[in-house]
Amino acid sequence: MNVIDINGLTKYYGKHKGIEDVSFSVEEGEIFGFIGPNGAGKSTTIRTLLALIYPTKGSATIFGKDCIKYGHEIRRDIGYLPSEVFYYEHMKVLEVLKYSASFYDNVNPARIKELADIMDLDLNKRIDDLSYGNKKKVGIVQGLLHEPKLIILDEPTSGLDPLMQQKFFDLIRKENELGATVLFSSHILSEVQKLCHRVAIIKDGTIVDIKDIQEMRRNNYKKVMLEFDGIIDISHFNLPGVTRLTLENNVMEFLYKGDINKIIQRLQGVKLANMLIEEPTLEEIFMHYYQKEE
């Protein structure tokens, strides 16, 4: 069963395009990544799902119900963490969380404490005394306290230190194991790869690809930089799987997809000054999608 079904969703802000003809589905029980650079339309899509904004065209269903028409019913089972968190500033953390809980039936009061302990959040502080990261923690607790069946996260890790990110990922994984479906939006490929089962890639308001993370890992691109201690023949690295190869002075750069051992073999006997093999940045992955379109 699909928890989210998006059908040709289009949103224009006046003449300015937000998203165009976005369609994808999120299956029950999966962690679905939603990835794209800033301004690609991730938040627009999510905000439409939550009926914070209204679509120009197209529709979406959540739990099989139209997300606009039955929005208030659907939202009973949605936990949402916005990319920027703002709360009623003069209130204490606990008051905000209790206020949030008061909108749902049967919230277990012990859960607030439990989640706050996990996220190391001080419940007695005032919201306006909190740092950005701590506000984010309030957002996390607030989004999870009513044990939602669908968790929507919009750039959740910004502002969290690595330790907290880890705790947060563990928390999300646990909720997922307990049956929650997760829609995880991010512009950081590595964190999506770490957590998600499938991923939709959005660029300039349209979905460019939907991929299985397992498969993506198999087709993983590596960015290779080699600095030679001498002159090198460019054809030496003209292997299948090598793209966007550039050579400038003694520095060679290319993207490689395939068996990494083949590259290592070619390096035998070559004198290097420096070498770097890294994950390509999201931008570079997107360059790949552009090239495919041409």
Next chain:
Amino acid sequence: MNMIKQELRMNLRSLITWCLSLLAILILFMLFFPALSDQMEEFQKVFNSFPPAFQAALKLDTITIDSIMGYYQFAFSFILLGGAIQAMNLGVAIISQEVRMKTGDFLFVKPITRNRVVTMKMLAALILITMTNLILGIGASIVLLITDAQSFDLKTFLLINGSLFFTQLFFLSLGLFLSAFLKRIRTVLPLSLGVVFFFYVISMIQETVNDPKLRLISPFDYFNLAEIMERMEYNAFYLLLWMLLIILFVLGTYWLFRRKDLPAI
């Protein structure tokens, strides 16, 4: 209920401030009453030397100092102005609160409809306005009874104070409508001050030209205090117009807000 409680909480301080300020204005005016009533003839001479239009605009021609109720009615026109600003401010602020404070991503993802949010906020605003009127009513009656218990007249008092409640409801609903209509409100006070003073100026012009057509767009004159004093009742036509406009504003607020895009942060 949880939303009403929250809204009342957030507006409590402003409610207290407004009640105290309005009471302070009233007390200040009433302190002048004993001195004024003694020297009214002198004052009247000074006032009479002003151009008639000027006198009318400042409502100086309506001061009848022989009774405290007449003076109260004169002083009350300034309470009306203050009360209108309070109500307009509240109306504009209460619905745009989530957008201005960026808490929309908190409230509007809760399992409630937009209509319900509007209803709860309207109820909260209504409670706040009612409380203002109760507090001011009690405060004003005490001040009046202390100043001159003999000439205190309950019916006149209730009619005059009622005009505050009705005028406030008008500006409250206008404020609600404006905040639903305008795309994004960043600051409330300049907007509400601007609108209220615009209507106050219209009312001043209306006092001098006394044109029934102009009175249609002059909410301060729907409940004209001098007229109420004279007829000891509200003008039925303007009461009807008042009601109609409020219904329109309230329905318009629901209609516009239901389909409104909440801006991203």
